[in-house]
Amino acid sequence: MKKIVAILAFAALSISQTQAQTTPIDTAQARLQMQQQRAIDAKAALNTQKQESSASRGAVTDSKAQIKDQQQQLKQQKLQLKEQQAVAKASRRKEKEAQKIARDEKRRAREAKKASKMG
Numbered sequence: 001m002k003k004i005v006a007i008l009a010f011a012a013l014s015i016s017q018t019q020a021q022t023t024p025i026d027t028a029q030a031r032l033q034m035q036q037q038r039a040i041d042a043k044a045a046l047n048t049q050k051q052e053s054s055a056s057r058g059a060v061t062d063s064k065a066q067i068k069d070q071q072q073q074l075k076q077q078k079l080q081l082k083e084q085q086a087v088a089k090a091s092r093r094k095e096k097e098a099q100k101i102a103r104d105e106k107r108r109a110r111e112a113k114k115a116s117k118m119g
Helices: 002-118
Strands: none
Touching: none
16 A cells, blocks of 8 residues: 555656646747747837838938929029010110100101201
8 A cells, every 4th residue: 555655646746747847848938939929029010110111211202302393493483584584674675775766756856847947
């Protein structure tokens, strides 16, 4: 009977040691799986950030291109304005010349009229 109790005690002790050994292995395995999952989540977050960063860079590039286009348009508008101002200035000069010629003709006509009355 003592042998049976001793065998049962030994078997019970062996089983508890086996369970004690498998528990740390299971815990380590669980920790490893959790760490791997965290690594996967971190990689996914990094990829998301990379995509957002790329989209932001694209938006910046587009904005710079728009600004460059707008600056070019502004430059063209300024050139057109200068041309229009030059045309307007030339037109005013010609108008003043025409007014002077008209005044001179009017003066000559009055002088001719006076000369014809006197003569």
